[in-house]
Amino acid sequence: MTPASEPRWLTEAEQDAWYAWRRMFPLVNAEIARDLSQDSGLSEADYDVLSVLGSTDGHRMRISALAELMQWSRSRLSHQLTRMEQRGIVRREDVATDGRGAEVVLTGTGVAAITDAAPLHVASVRRHLVDVLTPQQLQALAEIGEVLRHRFAAHRKGRD
Amino acid sequence: MTPASEPRWLTEAEQDAWYAWRRMFPLVNAEIARDLSQDSGLSEADYDVLSVLGSTDGHRMRISALAELMQWSRSRLSHQLTRMEQRGIVRREDVATDGRGAEVVLTGTGVAAITDAAPLHVASVRRHLVDVLTPQQLQALAEIGEVLRHRFAAHRKGRD
DNA sequence: ATGTGATTGTTGATGTGTCATCTATCAAAG
DNA sequence: CTTTGATAGATGACACATCAACAATCACAT
Numbered sequence: 001m002t003p004a005s006e007p008r009w010l011t012e013a014e015q016d017a018w019y020a021w022r023r024m025f026p027l028v029n030a031e032i033a034r035d036l037s038q039d040s041g042l043s044e045a046d047y048d049v050l051s052v053l054g055s056t057d058g059h060r061m062r063i064s065a066l067a068e069l070m071q072w073s074r075s076r077l078s079h080q081l082t083r084m085e086q087r088g089i090v091r092r093e094d095v096a097t098d099g100r101g102a103e104v105v106l107t108g109t110g111v112a113a114i115t116d117a118a119p120l121h122v123a124s125v126r127r128h129l130v131d132v133l134t135p136q137q138l139q140a141l142a143e144i145g146e147v148l149r150h151r152f153a154a155h156r157k158g159r160d
Numbered sequence: 161m162t163p164a165s166e167p168r169w170l171t172e173a174e175q176d177a178w179y180a181w182r183r184m185f186p187l188v189n190a191e192i193a194r195d196l197s198q199d200s201g202l203s204e205a206d207y208d209v210l211s212v213l214g215s216t217d218g219h220r221m222r223i224s225a226l227a228e229l230m231q232w233s234r235s236r237l238s239h240q241l242t243r244m245e246q247r248g249i250v251r252r253e254d255v256a257t258d259g260r261g262a263e264v265v266l267t268g269t270g271v272a273a274i275t276d277a278a279p280l281h282v283a284s285v286r287r288h289l290v291d292v293l294t295p296q297q298l299q300a301l302a303e304i305g306e307v308l309r310h311r312f313a314a315h316r317k318g319r320d
Numbered sequence: 321a322t323g324t325g326a327t328t329g330t331t332g333a334t335g336t337g338t339c340a341t342c343t344a345t346c347a348a349a350g
Numbered sequence: 351c352t353t354t355g356a357t358a359g360a361t362g363a364c365a366c367a368t369c370a371a372c373a374a375t376c377a378c379a380t
Contacts, residue, residue, distance in 0.1 A: 062358095063358075063359070064357085064358060064359080074358075074359065074360085075359090075360080075361085077359095078359060078360055078361080079360090079361090082360085082361095098357095098358080099358095100357070100358040100359070101357095101358060101359080102358080102359070
């Protein structure tokens with residue numbers, strides 16, 4: 001039996017990129033999350049769900065469609081919705097056409113929450129990320145995201 | 161009282177970058193974390209602690225120094241160490257010179273764990289990130305990380 | 321020596337994410 | 351019809367992070 005071949009360790013440049021990757025995101029995101037919590041009393045997960053629902057017709061969406069769109073597991077979304085429902089910002093409704101199915105609906109409180117939160121959140125994103133980087137750096141981020149997204153989609157197709 | 165001024169919403173290019181940022185990281189990191197868990201039975205938090213301890217003299221470090229180095233809260237580290245200690249991969253020891261202090265020490269099992277895990281983890285990082293991007297993109301990541309790190313350090317100084 | 325304040329590390333409560341599992345329903349084939 | 355398999359969604363157990371409180375110890379001025 002052959003021993004495992006010597007692994008290709010990261011070069012210095014690769015390490016720099018990898019460490020940047022590992023540190024960058026939690027750092028910036030923690031700041032944005034803190035702002036969001038202080039300004040609007042919402043978590044990032046709350047905000048993400050609310051903002052998707054806020055831009056749909058009738059402020060409602062089939063639960064599994066929402067999970068699909070957000071790339072969340074059903075389980076995660078279900079737990080999240082339970083918490084949000086308890087706080088009165090969304091409501092679940094059975095759907096007539098499918099006995100298994102359910103929809104999430106924004107409540108009035110929910111609409112108010114996302115409406116109030118959005119401008120503050122954009123400002124926060126600008127402060128902590130967008131206005132800090134050059135247009136070239138923003139473009140690089142977008143391109144890197146594209147590459148990774150494609151790779152991910154291709155990979156998932158292979159596994160499904 | 162003046163109403164809040166109209167917020168500067170994100171341009172399309174800025175949105176692309178922001179969404180890339182938001183999706184990219186969880187996506188890639190989830191894959192790497194899944195690999196790590198399946199290959200080695202470790203979480204990313206486990207791996208981070210083990211790899212720092214693995215590269216210290218005597219495989220041991222003062223707990224608060226470790227927290228400082230990793231930029232973790234003491235609380236977070238303490239909880240994490242409790243879990244790791246229960247699984248036998250690290251051990252806590254009182255330190256003689258300071259009655260309050262304690263050190264973490266890698267156990268034999270812990271050394272074996274990080275030794276076995278490291279090459280698989282590097283391969284995973286390559287597969288999901290490093291080998292997917294061009295050298296230019298890696299460099300862009302490193303530079304963006306630098307900018308954000310500086311901004312963060314400056315900010316924190318202002319708050320401390 | 322003693323009181324004051326800072327530091328070290330732990331703990332419990334709470335919110336969150338993942339995984340495996342469960343129920344109910346659907347759709348399609350026999 | 352009924353069986354069979356897939357799908358929608360919820361749930362419980364667990365790992366993890368954060369926050370506020372806490373005990374023990376230290377350093378140091380009085």
